[in-house]
Amino acid sequence: MELVGASVLTHEALGAGYHRLVLAAPEVALQCRPGQFVHVRVSEDRYPLLRRPFSVARRGDGTITLLYRVVGKGTALLAGLRPGGCLDLLGPLGSGFELLPGRRAVLVAGGAGIAPLLFLAQLAWETGHPVRAVVGAAQAAELVGTADLGELGVPAAYATDDGSLGHHGPVTDLLEGSLAGEALYACGPPAMLRKVQTLAREQAVPGQLSLEASMACGVGACRGCACRAHGGYRMVCTDGPVFDLEEVVLDG
């Protein structure tokens, strides 16, 4: 865990509110694993007050990439950051994904959930781990990171809620059929994660889920980012954000 001022190398708007932010952060790049996140200050003063968590979406040579979507005040401020600017960043934080040996990795992404899975795809590529992806979004314009998957040679199928690209329906529809010999790695909205949990159970394949929770400290000190797990609450920031699929109890 480092607290650094990372300088902005490039910052690109991808459309539909998504942005790709490449930061020079050698210490963080050195340490981080797919699934981990950085906790970022979006203002210089007292408002907005708290840091915002973002998954590392890619690791470069001394750099990390964030892929984020503007949803509120903090991300809107982030979007105003220019190359050469500096971002106060705490990380890497949290647990990471673990590629289970002997099983093809199936990346299941919904919306901005693609971010940590891109980094996982990068690791799979680097280690020669077999991998495929299913990626969903509300509409074609919101499907981001597809080029990165292509670049990494990851076979991918797409789904959109409005049918504007790929399968017309939830991304989990693309998981129908046998998952034998595979393991699921999912990040996305709660409903998607619940469906992934159900599918994995049905087919008795293992998997890992990356969860979100509102976070204050990001380091386990405040006990604020609880999620439900068998045997009690777990902290998303330190016990997660990546949990074994069997471990967590998803609401709803």
Place this chain on the structure above:
Amino acid sequence: MELVGASVLTHEALGAGYHRLVLAAPEVALQCRPGQFVHVRVSEDRYPLLRRPFSVARRGDGTITLLYRVVGKGTALLAGLRPGGCLDLLGPLGSGFELLPGRRAVLVAGGAGIAPLLFLAQLAWETGHPVRAVVGAAQAAELVGTADLGELGVPAAYATDDGSLGHHGPVTDLLEGSLAGEALYACGPPAMLRKVQTLAREQAVPGQLSLEASMACGVGACRGCACRAHGGYRMVCTDGPVFDLEEVVLDG
């Protein structure tokens, strides 16, 4: 009183934290008189919360000029405004100076207090009213608006606390000698205003003082900007900021 989005025409740093901001604000320019002020939003959201008051320092053709000094968060934000940007502005507000006929106007300025007096000098020039100025600051670099006075043909004497330009000492030292046939128009720190009050009384010359107070509404609604006057409190935002020298009771 207008609530307008004024666009920034030019914004110039004058050194020592002073800035000159020229705004396109035709409705305000049309209505404003020397001594009046505008109440300005320095942020787009809830922090910093309140507007900041600034005197009009000059009126142009559909434009007004503000001359301000960075002293805290609000003025620091203001300083970041670029040409083409937009400033949310309420005004003109408050009472103005009144040039007393038959008396030469003596402008007494301390620090940023020069701002409203420059506009008064402009009016005197436009109406052919005789005028001179004494201007003080902590040091030479903080003496602003001197070029404007020169341009308007106003004879001016200067004083600095550190002697780096003009008289070495308080600006009110420059008022020694007879003030017969003159009237004082003063804006500056409280100690300066008190001295001006004393001098005017001693020589039985009339005068007007522009006061400051922390302001919430700026329009007389909150009753927050009280100053002491004979016969009770007065509101700086509506009864002032310009008061007859005899009317107000200065603390300290």
Place this chain on the structure above:
Amino acid sequence: MASRLATSLAGIPLRNPVLAASGTFGYGREYAGLVPPACLGAVITKGTSLEPWPGNPPPRTVETVAGMLNAIGLENPGLAHLVEEDLPWLQSQGATVIVNVVGRCVDEYVEMAAALDRRREVAGLELNISCPNVDKGGMAFGSHPETAYALVRAVRRRTRLPLLVKLSPNVTDIVRVAERVRDAGADGLSAINTLVGMAIDLDSRRPVLGNVTGGLSGPAIKPVALAAVWRLAAVGLPVLGMGGIWDWRDAAEFLMAGAAAVAVGTATFARPRAMLEIVAGLEEYLECRGLKNVSELVGEANPTFRASG
């Protein structure tokens, strides 16, 4: 458009549920060029007393983080001025007027209420028993359930006007105070007044405010106000919710928590037209959700909400 937002509060018919909070909108005249008083649900006047009050020594306000402190001390021109100057003007503008009433003792409150009782220009009274900035009157009455009860009861006897009572958040149990206020015959509750706070000037090493402490208002206090309204929703009187409301989303949250209407104070200083923007925002929100009247929002999020009257 009007009908979707039209509602009522403690028996007072309102054009819309967005009111000007006492002390932040003067007597309506100060902002009239920007905010036509008739466009608001109602104008709640500055706290007004029998005789003119001079208010506290300056400085009276100071900005804090996302809020402000005020220690105005209820400066006001008194009842006669209200009746002779302000009420006729407000009426000429078509405003719905609620008079915020203050006194140093029970008798002064009662006398004010009696004097205003038969005035057609007055739609209702708001008893301020929660001002933190005066020695006598104000919060002294609102801090204890029984004192509050006695005051409201005495006032109730002398007026048939709809009677709102404005509560202080600076108490251990605001619900208990509210219940006694209800028992004494109030028609509605206003919540919240300001929180006691202070600021120190590091350079002079003295409190900033002439009165040392002041009342904290603005966005900073919104969570406290919302919690108070949420709890008061169970008392069974209509609640006028306020405290830190900045935009229509804040207003909608107060309504969902159980407020029958909302008042906006400090936001007006920053954005004089904030109330008009909130009215427009609520209108649009209701339309988006296909709701016919704003009252459908009231208490929507709050299972303990007890609809009243």
Place this chain on the structure above:
Amino acid sequence: MASRLATSLAGIPLRNPVLAASGTFGYGREYAGLVPPACLGAVITKGTSLEPWPGNPPPRTVETVAGMLNAIGLENPGLAHLVEEDLPWLQSQGATVIVNVVGRCVDEYVEMAAALDRRREVAGLELNISCPNVDKGGMAFGSHPETAYALVRAVRRRTRLPLLVKLSPNVTDIVRVAERVRDAGADGLSAINTLVGMAIDLDSRRPVLGNVTGGLSGPAIKPVALAAVWRLAAVGLPVLGMGGIWDWRDAAEFLMAGAAAVAVGTATFARPRAMLEIVAGLEEYLECRGLKNVSELVGEANPTFRASG
């Protein structure tokens, strides 16, 4: 450098007057990579109970304007974990440790205090009688002077450790509670805990927090905290001031108001090294003013300040 900031609080010698507020710094370990616990005046632990407590259902936190709400519900691993894991580690780091103690009933508080009484690793106790997020214990004890008195008295009998009592701002008269706490034998006062607040999610039309209401902390509440400390300064016990402290200027204001030392909570989440920056800032400020010790600041702005001990 150390000597200028060295001070003491309720009999606890402190390296400097900047402490980590309970619940915001875990047990010191979580931030150890960034904030060596020995560089702080003291580490106040997360509120700790006899047995492990699970805490409240999520969501437990939500950001508000310049503040945050938390409804953690005192999740903690319990006394045994504290004693076996956390205290030894904190001691190995050279930290001064104050244990924040919670219980569901008087006996649980007493038992905790007794268990910690003879532990060298513990410099003092802070009794949390002001947590707004638990049904039993917490604020229930701190809301009434006599309940607070009884609890503190019972605990006092069973420990010789310096005893701070953490007060709630959610009361009508915090001074009255403090006086009774003093009468019961407390050595110092911690003020303030969080203000009761809530947030509503407009989309789901439900309270954001699993516990509905939570405790408001952060810069938004600073004026309220400062006023509380100012008033408590007259009680005659040393005060640990906290609530919204962001930078050294805030800390200096609390000291001038009468706090013997300060604690920093929410600011650490945004700026993990905030406490270290505040220590450095105070040091520089004292130097600028030519003051020999931080105690010279204490109460400087407050004529009602009564020096203690």
